[in-house]
Amino acid sequence: MIDNHILAPVFIHLFTAIIQLIAWRKTVSQRFLSVGGTFIGLLIAIRLFAKVYTEGSLHMNASNWEAPFGIVFVADLLSSTMVLLTSIAGFAVSIFSSVGLSRQRMLYGYFPIFHFLLMGLNGAFLTGDIFNLYVWFEVVIISSFVLMTLGGRKAQLEGAVKYMAMNILASTFFLTGIGILYGITGSLNMADLAIKIRNFDNKALVGITSIFFILGFGIKSAVFPLYYWLPSSYHTPPSAVAATFGGLLTKLGIYAILRVFSLIFIPDDFTRTLFMVLAVLTVITGAFGALIKTNIRRMFSYLIVCHIGFMLGGIAMFTKLALMGTVFYLIHDIMVKTNMFLIAGFIRMVSGTMDMQKLGGLYKNYPLISLMIALVLFSLVGIPPLSGFWPKIYLFQEAFVDKQYFFIAALIIGSLVTMYVIAKMWADVFWKDVPEGVAIEDKYKDLPLFKKLLLVVPILLLCSVTLYIGFNAENIIIVVDRITNELLDTSPYIRNVLGDKAFEQ
Amino acid sequence: MINIILAILSTVGALSILFASIGVLRMPDFYLRLSVTVKASTLGVGLLLICAAIMFPDDVSVTTKSIAIIFFLLLTAPIAAHMIGKAAYFIGIPLWKGTIIDELKGMYNKETHCLESDPKKADKNAEDNIAHTDDATD
Amino acid sequence: MIKFFLMNLLLSFIWVALTGSLFYSNFIFGYLLGFGVLWIMNRNESDQRYFYRVPKIINFFFFFLYELIKANVQVAYDVITPKYFFKPGIVRYPVNTTTDFEINILATFISLTPGTLIIDISDDKKAIYIHVMYLKDKDQFIKTLKTGVERKLLEILR
């Protein structure tokens, strides 16, 4: 079905950013614009999701050229869910930023670039064209570079250089893959590619092409052994930025893998084995890393890596249940990881540091907020019945059926380490008293109530979404189930984009 | 007839480029090489462009473009040569040992990058860039 | 002077319009025709500069082309023979130009003339430093330049 307003989630952020650029250096108006923009964005995303949920997949032929000749945008349930989650996270981060970020950074374009980033993410989720996806990736990459370096402190620059180098490498792989793909099919439209690749006889060449996408998306989603950029950089930017990154960037990689490997390159045995090996190693790597880090955000970074492994494992098995696990985990992860970094920001705000050895006493001073944070942390660990628990059931189930014992071990190790480090963090940051000789600089305490609320409400918002996911898992599963059907049977997608003519040949 | 004109023009053009190239390779110092390039290349390329204009007599745009290119080359080539030559002298790229005179010696104020016109104001202690010992190319 | 030039241009456009063929050759022919007409009509006017200048420009063009080819041949010969014939040097060339534009044009043409290359112009615009390839005698060189390129050029410009 055609809907010409699919790109509204993109344009709302584009125009917000443009207006903010016009209001350059007017930080107050930028703040209002940002919160307003993300709020409208959220409404638009809800509308899109509701429409797709009730009426089925939508598409839009940009420039009014029929697919595969123009760029087509497709909103199926996966896309619109991702857009919705991005919008929720964006809204929360936007509110948090309005107080949680230094004015200096706002003066130099934080908000417009933040909106460009959201725009890029939404675009990437909605596009049905592989090269256009590359463009969105670049929008995301460049805005994240800028956000990463905003402030220009040494650690930030170090992180940014590594982040940049490896992400550009990822783009290079991705673009090379697109080049080869165009070379063998003469097409860029993903639905069209799906058909052409299926009819393409030289399967070995298709396999080679898929490697480039694995590499590109693998780097993007921080899969072992391509993950280095993530723990090198995520601990450096301001927390609001890190929240957007932690919640959404790697997940864009996972989304891309899901999309491209369900539609174009249906995983063969090799790919699945490869994914599985990588998944297990990714979990282990993330777990080991998280175990030894004492800086909260460094630890979170490794946890991101660890949990990417969970999702990749689900893709590796590529069955209904496994994919349900992955998609559910994806939904949960976006909400929780975003919140984790906001929490990190809050912790920095109340104590001036992120080093667990220097932190302490939060539970004593902020008991209610601490308990709310505890809920988020438990969701991350997957304490049942919170959100992280449900997808693991699917993953375990399918792993047993598929006899993926290494993955089961990885799931257990990953979950256990996550639990351990989070408990340790709880003990160190919240339970422990402030260590002797450490001066706490609590900037939060002296803020007016309104500003305090602006810091806490986003955490609360995301927390409630997480709780919703956990306690209303049934509703999420219904969505996840439909998404998984979309992924496993792509003919409705192809028919939606190309019409019935697609299957006539 | 027109073919012969074209052949001559293009040959002269191509050869002058070739000689310039040989010159660039063979000349013993930077300034000599630079001197060769400007003329030869503009003359050579100019002639080739004229060929193009003649080749497509009924296409106004080709002629226009050719004239434009020649004009731009004439305008920019000397400037580029001047800029790079000046920079080279300033950083002390040596002149060939056979150079007979260097009146630019000491005329640059190394701090302000100012160039004097009067020899009396020149920095008498400055060394000229003429290579005294060896072939400057190496 | 500008008036004549514009008039001349107008005439050549009218010619192109009349004949209806938009070729350069046709335009140039129209221009020359217009020049002739204007010259004949304005022989008694006091300001004859325009009518002298056009032939001078053409004259300079051929002079310059000749110099260009001549020196190119010289350089070519020098380049392809094993032995170097040149005697290079950097010469300070005093100028008495008045505007930036003049000095600029002069410098450009000196650079384009084979064997010479502008290295720099002094900040007070009173001297040009020229790298010369075939420098037999410094004063002789300056004199040739003064009477050659500089004079012909300034005649056109002033």
Place this chain on the structure above:
Amino acid sequence: MELLLVLVLGLLYAAGVYLILRRSMVKLLLGIMLLGNGTNILIFLLGSITKGKPPVIDSNHNVFQDIYADPIPQALILTAIVISFALTAFAIVLLKRVYALVDSDDLDDLNTPEEEDI
């Protein structure tokens, strides 16, 4: 000619990879640029190359009268060039900032100690 382009793109990739394995940040940048160029050539080559037939319709006609080069790879490369320019520009400035901070383009000098509270 295709074979030569194959060689060129291979060597562009190789040089790019070699340079990103160096310690100098300038070389890293050059490497990234070379990789970009290599990718462009790859797209150009694999999109099939045609000599002397630009995809511009003759001014006297409304459709192509002759075969013409595939315009799509060209458009893709154009986009890619512009994007890599954006990235390169930003990276170059990042290099400048790094140099101002650590007074070297050695990437190893940039590493922050783990303990440092950031």
Place this chain on the structure above:
Amino acid sequence: MSLETYFDFVILPILTISVLLVFIRLFKGPSVVDRVMALDLIITIGIGIITVYSIRQEQEVLLDVAIILALIAFLGTIAFSYYIEKQKDD
């Protein structure tokens, strides 16, 4: 011999050889200014090559590229010389 073959087998090869010779200078250096100068010349010769090529292919569209080259190639040279000179200060 037709003009086409003359261009193909005489003019273009001469230009090619020229450009290669200049490149040898670029390769050899010895100083950066030599290289910058060689680059400038290579581009200028390239304009010639493009001209001849567009004559041969009868594609005047390609001359547009030559215009751009002629107009802005020297910016690179200027940038180089500007900073080569500036570098001396610091």
Place this chain on the structure above:
Amino acid sequence: MLFTILLGLISSILLIPFGKRFKSSWSILLPFVPTVLFIYYLGYIPKVASGLTYFQEINWVPSLGVNFNLKLDGLSLLFCLLITGIGTGIFFYARTYLKGHPYFDRFFGYLYLFMSAMLGLVLSDNILLLFIFWELTSISSFFLIGFNNDQEASRKSAMTALTITGMGGFFLLAGLILIGNVAGTFKISELIEYRDVILNHPQYPLILGLIFLGAFTKSAQFPFHFWLPGAMKAPTPVSAYLHSATMVKAGIYLLARFFPVLSGTDLWTYTLMGIGGFTMLYSAIHSLFRIDLKSILAFTTISALGMLVFLLGIGTKQAVIAASVFILVHALYKATLFLVTGIVDHETGTRDITRLSGLKKVLGPVALAAGLAALSSAGLPSTFGFIGKDLIYEATLHVESHWILILTVIAVATNICLVAAGFMAGFKPFIGSLPQEFEKLHLPYKSMWIPPLILGGLGLIFGLFPGFIGNYLSYQTANSIYAGDTEMHLAIWHGFNTVLILSLVTLAAGTFLYFINKPSAEKVGFIEKFEKISPQQIFTGYANDIVKFSERFTNFFHNGYLRSYHMKIILFAEGLLIYKLWQSGPIKIVFDNLTPLTIYEVAVVIILLGALLIVVSTPSRLTSVVAMSVIGYCICLMYVFYSAPDLAMTQFTIDTLSTVLFVLVLYKLPSFLNLASARERYRDSIVALGFGAILSIIALKVLYEPIKTETSDFYGENAYILAKGKNVVNLILADFRGIDTMFETVVLGIAALGVYSLLKLRLKSSEKE
């Protein structure tokens, strides 16, 4: 039934906003909830005793089969009564015990949460629901153990407990899901029907192993037992409630619940007998060496848990009966002893039994409770403990194998130690002479000593009237476990038989042991020498090794050097691509399809490659930039040759601008240092050339494929007619694929903003966020 679970949860949540009020006057309401629940479940006794089983089903996540499937049978009811009954006592006790504590409200919040979780656990008829509550008990226990969170030891114990039980929890989850997969249902009551399927399934050992891991960790079986003594850092009510009476029995409950589904195989029997037997003896002996009251109780608890596992392992009818009774026996006397310990600790400020004596003079009722509990634990005839012990010996003596002797000896030996330990905890502090320092003590508030007295008294009452408890409670409990009629008849007197002799021998030997075993600090020191080989040390050692290994692993891969990351990424890419290429067969080239070679193209390529060589090898930065320009320019020429004027223009302008940019930045930088050794450069160039070669080969392979021009044909045909333009490339950029261009300009814009902010924004060092 669901409301009983929710009641605790809601109370727990209500304590968050209203906690402050409960700290003072309203605190009397706190024990109200468990009392009500206890009474509620008491009401079920007659119904359940008549053989009824109650079910409740409320949908929650039906697609996953996770629903509120609740089931109340004998086993559940026993546990419900324990949880709420002992809970009532504990709540009353704790209200006084913690009076005035700043986190009084939080404590009860956690306690409510725990109680609900525990109720949910034992009522669940759905294995995933069970697991949910299982984890909740771990979490609430984490908070309770770490309640005194300003003490490091307390935090550490909480961490250990959570790590061990959490680990078990994840294994359990895996096991439960596997069993659900195998049987095709998550309902426990349905699982029994699939018993044969499960037992014969090849993954049965795995199921068993995973579930055992869950149970053993939770129920502190060797070698996972060490978290339990550590957990005694928690306030005493917690130790009494969680770590003796209820939570640690969750593992036992689990084994009992799955008994009808999984038991009966050698694997089941021997594993449980082995682990349980070893645990009970090992920790019983350990308890003799302790001087800290809580420590003694912790080890005896472990021992009792071992006993239960042991009995479930034996798996005979008698063993099941013994287990179902012993659960109750143990809960009563152990809770009593803990509460007493709490009072002693509370009043005297010490738990060191070498310092405590004669307290009965000042703490009369407390001493009575302790004495009753100690006697029950010792199994003095006419106490409930006697019946429990009886049944245990009955069970070991009725094993149908040649193991009888060994099993009986182990059981007897364990019980002897337990008798001694029970006396140490229940008698020792109260008898003898009262030290002067304790003379001024007086009885605490009655809500503290009444609960232990009631619990201790129940041990006597149930012992005197075992038939009552047997018929109404334990019978159905045993039936639920055994999944059949166990024909249980509890009585004080079974006649003079082997069992009675064993009981008396045990009692005598235990009393004797109590008198000869004088606990002292030296003994503690002696046993501590063995700690190097204790599981805790081994675990900690492994944990440290894991941490060390993690550190090495993490630092090996993530070593801070960008080039090494690139190296790994490239090598990985090469590995994959080479494998794929090797599979894809030989390279084929159709030379006829190639465009002919011309001299100028060759020259451009030569120059390009030469420039490439300069870029990689020059020590001068400006030279490398010059060479980069040459490369860009050569590419530009190639675009001209191959019909891409737009590309050539853009490439050239952008290249010029990049050069300007580069020069602008670079002129200040020093020359390249040669930072790599020849060997490194050699290695890197091989890797790099390999990568290039791979790309070239792939390109050749793609070139062999036929060209498809469907889309470009469409563009060619429609460019002017529909899109009103003639330059197709520009049309693609501005129309067909205009969206690409739109957002590509955004990329440019962002880059510019980035440059601007990067250069202009200077933060103060204090500005971090």
Place this chain on the structure above:
Amino acid sequence: MRSIILQTATRYLLPILLLFSFFLLLRGHYYPGGGFVGGLVASIAFVLHSFANGTEATMKILKRKPLSLIPVGLGISAVSVVLPTFFGLPPMTGLWWEEKVPVIGMIGSALFFDLGVYLVVIGVVLTILFTISLTKD
């Protein structure tokens, strides 16, 4: 440091290059060129000016910060992209004036789109270069 030759030449080159950039912008639909190249050439014109006369002098010519060109350009392009949705068409659909305009040819939303691109490119290139050259480090 300054060169008189370059300064004088720039006085002529700046208008020529700007004119040329417009030319490239307008003809893009029919011949090689378009917003990108046009914008690049225009910005090169200013860069050249800044080389000859110093960045401050060029900033004076521009009057406003080049940064402010970016939102303007983006806004023009974005509006021309979104405009068709108000006519019930998908974004980016070409809208055309009925009549041909002399010199330029058909005027449509694509031209505005290209104009936006042109402005953004100028803004971007100049922001980058001028920020660098005006920052002392």
